[in-house]
Amino acid sequence: NAGVTQTPKFRVLKTGQSMTLLCAQDMNHEYMYWYRQDPGMGLRLIHYSVGEGTTAKGEVPDGYNVSRLKKQNFLLGLESAAPSQTSVYFCASSPWTSGAQEQFFGPGTRLTVL
Amino acid sequence: GNSVTQMEGPVTLSEEAFLTINCTYTATGYPSLFWYVQYPGEGLQLLLKATKADDKGSNKGFEATYRKETTSFHLEKGSVQVSDSAVYFCALSDRRTSYDKVIFGPGTSLSVIP
Numbered sequence: 001n002a003g004v005t006q007t008p009k010f011r012v013l014k015t016g017q018s019m020t021l022l023c024a025q026d027m028n029h030e031y032m033y034w035y036r037q038d039p040g041m042g043l044r045l046i047h048y049s050v051g052e053g054t055t056a057k058g059e060v061p062d063g064y065n066v067s068r069l070k071k072q073n074f075l076l077g078l079e080s081a082a083p084s085q086t087s088v089y090f091c092a093s094s095p096w097t098s099g100a101q102e103q104f105f106g107p108g109t110r111l112t113v114l
Numbered sequence: 115g116n117s118v119t120q121m122e123g124p125v126t127l128s129e130e131a132f133l134t135i136n137c138t139y140t141a142t143g144y145p146s147l148f149w150y151v152q153y154p155g156e157g158l159q160l161l162l163k164a165t166k167a168d169d170k171g172s173n174k175g176f177e178a179t180y181r182k183e184t185t186s187f188h189l190e191k192g193s194v195q196v197s198d199s200a201v202y203f204c205a206l207s208d209r210r211t212s213y214d215k216v217i218f219g220p221g222t223s224l225s226v227i228p
Contacts, residue, residue: 031214042219043203043218045215048214058215090157102160103150107155107156
């Protein structure tokens with residue numbers, strides 16, 4: 001099993017450009033999450049999904065959109081990137097049987113917005 | 115609301131020293147508590163967990179005991195190694211109030227020098 005994978009690993013954008021980050025998991029998990037990690041601020045939840053076709057806002061949703069069209073994939077979109085969105089983005093998944101008990105993380109995407 | 119507080123880092127220790135990283139929490143329900151570890155350049159991974167008061171979680175020589183009376187979940191290891199250098203996150207999941215989300219602390223960076 002590959003676990004949780006994220007594409008791409010690195011990306012540099014100019015202000016105003018758009019992009020989509022892809023998260024895929026092969027563990028048949030119901031729950032999926034997008035976090036951002038910034039120095040001194042730990043992990044902050046952007047959006048999450050409790051099942052295929054569902055999404056919900058987290059702590060810092062502004063400027064991001066998500067979609068969960070297939071159970072194994074969770075996409076994070078930036079419609080008009082801003083320098084404040086420079087961060088490391090992590091995707092995670094969790095099985096329904098444990099609620100949000102244990103989360104399995106991807107390796108992260110390092111995004112720089114110039 | 116629910117929250118997690120951790121001791122500020124960075125923490126620097128010599129190899130074989132004793133490690134304690136303090137963690138306290140605030141929760142309105144009956145949370146499960148976790149320690150996650152993030153090695154350089156990687157995503158987070160679960161280190162240990164405890165689901166009820168007085169439970170002790172342990173893994174890889176690390177231990178933490180769920181103390182309801184002091185709302186604490188301190189991480190300890192008797193003899194650290196260079197390979198333990200990482201960022202450690204305390205976290206909670208409260209089934210009653212936020213079943214589908216995990217609240218992470220800000221993280222504590224540990225460096226172990228030979």
